[in-house]
Amino acid sequence: MSIRRLPEHLVNRIAAGEVVERPASALKELVENAIDAGAARILISLCGGGIDRIEVVDDGCGMSPSEMALALERHATSKLPGDAIEAVSTLGFRGEALPSIASVARLTLESRPRPLRLAGPASRSGRALAGSGQAAADGWRRAVDNGELVEEGPAALPPGTRILVEDLFARVPARRKFLRAARAEYAACLDVVKRLAMARPDVGFTLEHEGRRSLAVQPGEERPSRVASLTDRELPRNSIAVDYARGPVRLGGVAGLPTFNRGVADHQFLFVNGRPVKDRLLIGAVRGAYQDLLARDRHPIVALFIDLPGEEVDVNVHPAKTEVRFRDPAAIRGLIVGGLRQALDEAGHRSARQPASVLAGWQRGPASAASFERPAFPLPAHPLPAQASVWERPDAYAPPPAARAEAAVEPPPQAASFPLGVARGQVAATYIVAEAEDGLVIVDQHAAHERLVLERMRRAMANGGVARQAMLLPEVVELEETACDRLEARAEELAEMGLELERFGARAMLVRATPALLGHGDIAGLVTDLADELAALEEALRLREKLDHVAATMACHGSVRAGRILSVSEMNALLREMEVTPHSGQCNHGRPTWVKLSHADLEKLFGRK
Numbered sequence: 001m002s003i004r005r006l007p008e009h010l011v012n013r014i015a016a017g018e019v020v021e022r023p024a025s026a027l028k029e030l031v032e033n034a035i036d037a038g039a040a041r042i043l044i045s046l047c048g049g050g051i052d053r054i055e056v057v058d059d060g061c062g063m064s065p066s067e068m069a070l071a072l073e074r075h076a077t078s079k080l081p082g083d084a085i086e087a088v089s090t091l092g093f094r095g096e097a098l099p100s101i102a103s104v105a106r107l108t109l110e111s112r113p114r115p116l117r118l119a120g121p122a123s124r125s126g127r128a129l130a131g132s133g134q135a136a137a138d139g140w141r142r143a144v145d146n147g148e149l150v151e152e153g154p155a156a157l158p159p160g161t162r163i164l165v166e167d168l169f170a171r172v173p174a175r176r177k178f179l180r181a182a183r184a185e186y187a188a189c190l191d192v193v194k195r196l197a198m199a200r201p202d203v204g205f206t207l208e209h210e211g212r213r214s215l216a217v218q219p220g221e222e223r224p225s226r227v228a229s230l231t232d233r234e235l236p237r238n239s240i241a242v243d244y245a246r247g248p249v250r251l252g253g254v255a256g257l258p259t260f261n262r263g264v265a266d267h268q269f270l271f272v273n274g275r276p277v278k279d280r281l282l283i284g285a286v287r288g289a290y291q292d293l294l295a296r297d298r299h300p301i302v303a304l305f306i307d308l309p310g311e312e313v314d315v316n317v318h319p320a321k322t323e324v325r326f327r328d329p330a331a332i333r334g335l336i337v338g339g340l341r342q343a344l345d346e347a348g349h350r351s352a353r354q355p356a357s358v359l360a361g362w363q364r365g366p367a368s369a370a371s372f373e374r375p376a377f378p379l380p381a382h383p384l385p386a387q388a389s390v391w392e393r394p395d396a397y398a399p400p401p402a403a404r405a406e407a408a409v410e411p412p413p414q415a416a417s418f419p420l421g422v423a424r425g426q427v428a429a430t431y432i433v434a435e436a437e438d439g440l441v442i443v444d445q446h447a448a449h450e451r452l453v454l455e456r457m458r459r460a461m462a463n464g465g466v467a468r469q470a471m472l473l474p475e476v477v478e479l480e481e482t483a484c485d486r487l488e489a490r491a492e493e494l495a496e497m498g499l500e501l502e503r504f505g506a507r508a509m510l511v512r513a514t515p516a517l518l519g520h521g522d523i524a525g526l527v528t529d530l531a532d533e534l535a536a537l538e539e540a541l542r543l544r545e546k547l548d549h550v551a552a553t554m555a556c557h558g559s560v561r562a563g564r565i566l567s568v569s570e571m572n573a574l575l576r577e578m579e580v581t582p583h584s585g586q587c588n589h590g591r592p593t594w595v596k597l598s599h600a601d602l603e604k605l606f607g608r609k
Helices: 008-019 023-036 065-071 097-102 182-199 223-230 280-289 329-347 355-359 445-462 481-489 491-496 523-536 543-558 568-579 599-605
Strands: 041-047 053-058 106-112 139-145 148-155 160-166 204-209 212-217 239-246 249-256 268-272 275-277 302-307 422-427 431-436 439-444 468-478 500-503 508-515 594-598
Touching: 008 097, 023 041, 023 053, 023 097, 023 160, 023 182, 041 182, 065 106, 065 139, 097 106, 182 204, 182 212, 182 223, 182 268, 182 275, 212 223, 223 249, 239 329, 249 329, 268 280, 280 302, 280 329, 302 329, 422 568, 431 568, 439 445, 439 568, 439 599, 445 568, 468 500, 468 523, 481 491, 481 500, 481 508, 481 523, 491 500, 508 523, 594 599
Parallel strands: 041 204, 268 302
Antiparallel strands: 041 053, 053 160, 106 139, 106 160, 139 148, 204 212, 239 249, 249 302, 268 275, 422 431, 431 439, 439 594, 468 508, 500 508
């Protein structure tokens, strides 16, 4: 077969296949064009999830008729003034979006340029400055049906641009049949608009679907409030600000507390120089920063903005510009991990505050009569005599003690002096109940102490090694031969963590010393779990590189167990250490270590409000 030049309509459809994958792809290109045009407000209207109709109206700079004709040609752009493509500062620059969309749909482009303005600060309202003496040019309209110009002429509209896309892929059945249901396509469009709205809090966005408004944000918002309005209204209370810099690269944004998480990773928003991206390097860095703070099936809520010089990143590696390539990817990964870790360390003992979900399991209202039918104390063997005095009741009627009290050697501390309050008691030998100045705090003693032990081990490792405690009589732990082989191969590295092991035959290990931080725990269980943990790690990695996994396993065995009765002084000591320990708001598995019921929550619970 001889080489031939492809016809223009086929070239446009091939380009459309790279740029326009689904309605959300077309919508992304149109909204980015509106942002690059300097729009202060963007109105988006969808029908059928964007398959039937997409309309984008902006109040940007607009275009003249000649510019509109040029905009519908391939590789024509106003966003790249020079040839330095690595220094592009706009969202779009390829010049393929409009002609690609017009080749697979019916596209109507209406635009009216803004009047000329006097030199000085630009007016975002779009009106001519007083005394400019310039009137806005007339609007113009061009309609293209699957690559063919079908209509053009004057149009009545205010300064700005209006683009209407109808019947996407109507004449390309091979592409249309692969589109998902209208609801799924609408969800993808909504996600695109959310990401662009986060990237530009100075621009107002309105999204309507089938005549129903589903998103509306005002221009000029602060970045944290814009992120919260588009993700979760509780995010400001359960997040920390991120502001971190290394040289010319800066990381900013909002990071949710580890206990404020989701079951899917659809609430991770990443931006590079104001451009929304979905980059595997960045996603992996976020996962690494939260590695030991979340359960494996949970995902954090983050909105991170990376700003760096244009020559340090290549945005021209993907037709849809959703992926980027960094000149120094290791430095970017270290920036994200370091910035998030620093912010999470500053969060201290904070945990997600969601009292509504806690109160949902409580029952409010009068107790039923059935609860009083059978007394909790044993009945007497013989009936009482008539008119018996209450002081003459037999001892069988005395109920068992429901709580314990300790003699106060010194006055109890004031609750107002500590963020987590002071201990007032223990429930089910598992939960510490403390009174704080602004409410009631309930602490899971095992989860909290597990985190404290892990942080102690980390500090000890950073200072040269974990102190070990020699055993008076070494303990023999029987394991499978393969498990013993794994432990023996890593014996030197385990010794740095305070666990001294020695091979004792083919199927046993001898434990000579344990980390002093763990105290007296289940040594056999600890060694068995460590053998299983080593089996899950890659052999090529040194154990120090997987310190968090091993240390978390040790900490779990060395922490205060649920079911252990603590004295009031022990409870208060645990609370005080939590207040000064990073990440103490969640255990090593990502679960919260404490919850708080404010005074307002308690009043609602008892009907006082």
